[in-house]
Amino acid sequence: MTSGVQHDKKPVVVKFGRRAGEGKQASPGHAGYTGYSRVLSSEDSVADEWAPFSTRTEWEIARWAKLRGPSSTALSELLKINGVVERLGLSFSSSEELNQIIDKKLPSGLPQFIREEVTIAGETYEFYHRDIIQCVRVLYANPELAPFLTHAPEKHYTSPDKKTRIYSEMHTGKWWWKLQEELEKTFPGATILPILISSDKTRVVMFGTKSAYPVYMTIGNIPKELRRKPSQRTHILLGYLPTTPLHHVQNKASRRRMVANLFHYCVSRMVDPLKHAGKTGVLMSTGDGITHRTFPIFACFVGDYPEQVLVSGCKTGDCPKCPTKREELGRLEDKYEYRDLAKVLDALSTFENDPGGYAPKCAEAGIKPIVHPFWESLPYSDIYLAITPDVLHQLYQGMMKHLISWVKNAFGQKEIDARAKCLPPNHNIRMFSKGISSFSRLTGKEHADMCRILLGLVVDLKLPDGRSPLPLIQCIRSLLDFLYLAQYPLHTSETLRLLQKSLEEFHKHKQVFVDLGIRDDFNLPKLHSLAHYVESIQLFGTTDNYNTEYTERLHIDLAKDAYRATNHRDEYRQMTVWLERKEKVLQHQSYLDWQSGNLTVVLRPTSMEFNGTLTIAKWPSVKAVDLDDITNNYGATFFREALCRYLVISRHTGTPLTRYQLEQRVLYMALPFTSLPVYHKLKFTVPTDLEQSKFLTLDAIHARPERQSKRKTLIPARFDTALLNVESNGEIGTGLQEGSRAGQVRVIFALPGTKDEHLAYIEWFTKFSTPDPKHGMLKLSRAFDGNDRITSVVPVSSIRRSIHLLPKFGPTVPEHWTSVNVLEKCAAFYLNPFSDRHMYYVMSNS
Numbered sequence: 001m002t003s004g005v006q007h008d009k010k011p012v013v014v015k016f017g018r019r020a021g022e023g024k025q026a027s028p029g030h031a032g033y034t035g036y037s038r039v040l041s042s043e044d045s046v047a048d049e050w051a052p053f054s055t056r057t058e059w060e061i062a063r064w065a066k067l068r069g070p071s072s073t074a075l076s077e078l079l080k081i082n083g084v085v086e087r088l089g090l091s092f093s094s095s096e097e098l099n100q101i102i103d104k105k106l107p108s109g110l111p112q113f114i115r116e117e118v119t120i121a122g123e124t125y126e127f128y129h130r131d132i133i134q135c136v137r138v139l140y141a142n143p144e145l146a147p148f149l150t151h152a153p154e155k156h157y158t159s160p161d162k163k164t165r166i167y168s169e170m171h172t173g174k175w176w177w178k179l180q181e182e183l184e185k186t187f188p189g190a191t192i193l194p195i196l197i198s199s200d201k202t203r204v205v206m207f208g209t210k211s212a213y214p215v216y217m218t219i220g221n222i223p224k225e226l227r228r229k230p231s232q233r234t235h236i237l238l239g240y241l242p243t244t245p246l247h248h249v250q251n252k253a254s255r256r257r258m259v260a261n262l263f264h265y266c267v268s269r270m271v272d273p274l275k276h277a278g279k280t281g282v283l284m285s286t287g288d289g290i291t292h293r294t295f296p297i298f299a300c301f302v303g304d305y306p307e308q309v310l311v312s313g314c315k316t317g318d319c320p321k322c323p324t325k326r327e328e329l330g331r332l333e334d335k336y337e338y339r340d341l342a343k344v345l346d347a348l349s350t351f352e353n354d355p356g357g358y359a360p361k362c363a364e365a366g367i368k369p370i371v372h373p374f375w376e377s378l379p380y381s382d383i384y385l386a387i388t389p390d391v392l393h394q395l396y397q398g399m400m401k402h403l404i405s406w407v408k409n410a411f412g413q414k415e416i417d418a419r420a421k422c423l424p425p426n427h428n429i430r431m432f433s434k435g436i437s438s439f440s441r442l443t444g445k446e447h448a449d450m451c452r453i454l455l456g457l458v459v460d461l462k463l464p465d466g467r468s469p470l471p472l473i474q475c476i477r478s479l480l481d482f483l484y485l486a487q488y489p490l491h492t493s494e495t496l497r498l499l500q501k502s503l504e505e506f507h508k509h510k511q512v513f514v515d516l517g518i519r520d521d522f523n524l525p526k527l528h529s530l531a532h533y534v535e536s537i538q539l540f541g542t543t544d545n546y547n548t549e550y551t552e553r554l555h556i557d558l559a560k561d562a563y564r565a566t567n568h569r570d571e572y573r574q575m576t577v578w579l580e581r582k583e584k585v586l587q588h589q590s591y592l593d594w595q596s597g598n599l600t601v602v603l604r605p606t607s608m609e610f611n612g613t614l615t616i617a618k619w620p621s622v623k624a625v626d627l628d629d630i631t632n633n634y635g636a637t638f639f640r641e642a643l644c645r646y647l648v649i650s651r652h653t654g655t656p657l658t659r660y661q662l663e664q665r666v667l668y669m670a671l672p673f674t675s676l677p678v679y680h681k682l683k684f685t686v687p688t689d690l691e692q693s694k695f696l697t698l699d700a701i702h703a704r705p706e707r708q709s710k711r712k713t714l715i716p717a718r719f720d721t722a723l724l725n726v727e728s729n730g731e732i733g734t735g736l737q738e739g740s741r742a743g744q745v746r747v748i749f750a751l752p753g754t755k756d757e758h759l760a761y762i763e764w765f766t767k768f769s770t771p772d773p774k775h776g777m778l779k780l781s782r783a784f785d786g787n788d789r790i791t792s793v794v795p796v797s798s799i800r801r802s803i804h805l806l807p808k809f810g811p812t813v814p815e816h817w818t819s820v821n822v823l824e825k826c827a828a829f830y831l832n833p834f835s836d837r838h839m840y841y842v843m844s845n846s
Contacts (some may be wrong), residue, residue: 097474424804762791
């Protein structure tokens, strides 16, 4: 599959123009943390730079205690040890005294939680929430985010002819542009603040049923690259909802209605300030002191299917976005109309005047009889547009989970597991040493790991009844294409067309599962939801703007850890206090960083390119390996010849040699050394901070022989395969050009007396073929010169990245094949396009 679209080029930007998003410079004293500093200066102890703490040591201990330290009881017991407080020079001697300093002397950034009660069927329940406008104000005024905020919509195109549009951040979508046009008629210069709200119930204990129901919020003005990082604190805990199942209500239908009404009432209280602010606007200042007339508008709801059903008011089994009938969910239509919001609001408005006819009116409108859903009065909001795609639950935990199960039923678990056990290792590939059928409960990550290898497990398999497996293979390929395309961080009109086409291909071939007796129908809400992806991306930007993976990660810090810090009695009160103190400490740390000029926000531009930097250890893994040991232990059979050839060629770059001259010089060349320093690993990394002191490993390539562990167990050898650039100009393109080849890295080494020049001994594979028409993968095999493998020594700088090769197993897996020896035993391979998202993009542009 070829998209033919280059995502890394600078787009042509069309700004909204007029006065959209305009701001005015406030007084100089309103920028950055100056307001925070003024509040801190009102304390008596401000003379010291570490105020309200007496010393740097005291501050760092306080920070450790609240962010990383033990329980409050354990801290108090530590401080009671004779001499600890005195030797550390602390002004507090217990956890309670530290809490008093934080509560009374550290300024509040985020608003405090408000406790409210609600009574249902004679039982009273509590919930906690914050002022949402103040939460938005804090995010908007964050000085760390000020350089990156977006205040007005834009249209991005691939070229000046403006034929192909680009979608990435929220401000590149159609929703923001259309709403800006509407607001400009009444409020010229308006700045829209898209509000993204997420809710999800989660267990807070390892064993048992105790759960919490957090609600999170953020704003779409913040780049998605920062919104996905918990460390940037761009999501705010808006509140905790009651988790009661209302077991005391005996009638099940009444109980379900009450649970839904309880949810909507509590969330309505949370978002109530948006009603006025969204209509008339509210003045807010950014962290650099610019004041805008902002309109906080509820734009997106982020949640899994049960949450989407609860929020939209539809029935379980229905689509929460459109009125498609349940028995038609398995069909793919050319276009879907969203639920009629005006009709729904008209039905909801009859509750007070016609209680008896309320339920039939709601049923006619296609929703359950919810009393005043939270979105009913929110200005400029449409809940049926606001429900966004959910890659985690709709794809990984939804359709891909189903697909893996269907494939195992079709081909049998035994053969699938046998193939999974003997796949070669790779940095991005999980090794399933027991197969993929032994798991009892799979996470989204485990489903993602299986998706990387799924196509390679079945390409040569035969169906038990002799039926052609081609439709099934095409189903797998098309759904995997949809999965990977849906996660592009940058889309164009062309890639969205490919996304839609891959879904059409799946629907075209899905009948095979019915014919095999695996499915009766495909009326699955999660399959139907895929039909709404293209339009949602056009409205709100790419799916990584509203990914439930990000908010589920917040559960650890804002729900699970908070609960563990309590004594499990009246836990919500304790959880909110614990979180407020933690937030104060984090804000004070940011203030100190701002004072010292150490704010380290890194924003990498959205790109589909592999942006890792090749790095190698400063010191070799083995200082000196004998040349004979390199040949024998590393399997580098022609190492001496390949190294001599490289040295001869490098010495005659200006005067090319004939083949005969080259071979003569290689034959009579004597190497001036008997051993070489050898490295066992290459890495591709990106910095995670401005100082480039911390790095994230994107990819790695191993080339190490068999060895013993410290426990005297045998660790098998590993020689990874890589994609290498062999073009003479040294340039690296996007796809698999003529100058790209696959090779197995056997040895990574340096020549004596050279520090920065590292070389690699490569065993080559054949040139890439055309994609197989059945499954779209490229076939390759070992490259031979007669009976000898073709090898070379090349600079490691020509290595672009690792690749994963899928063995061509044939009808059954040979019993003697393992993940250790399969690269040696197998004669032919397929290049795995699904090993990671970048590899998929490279293959798509080839």
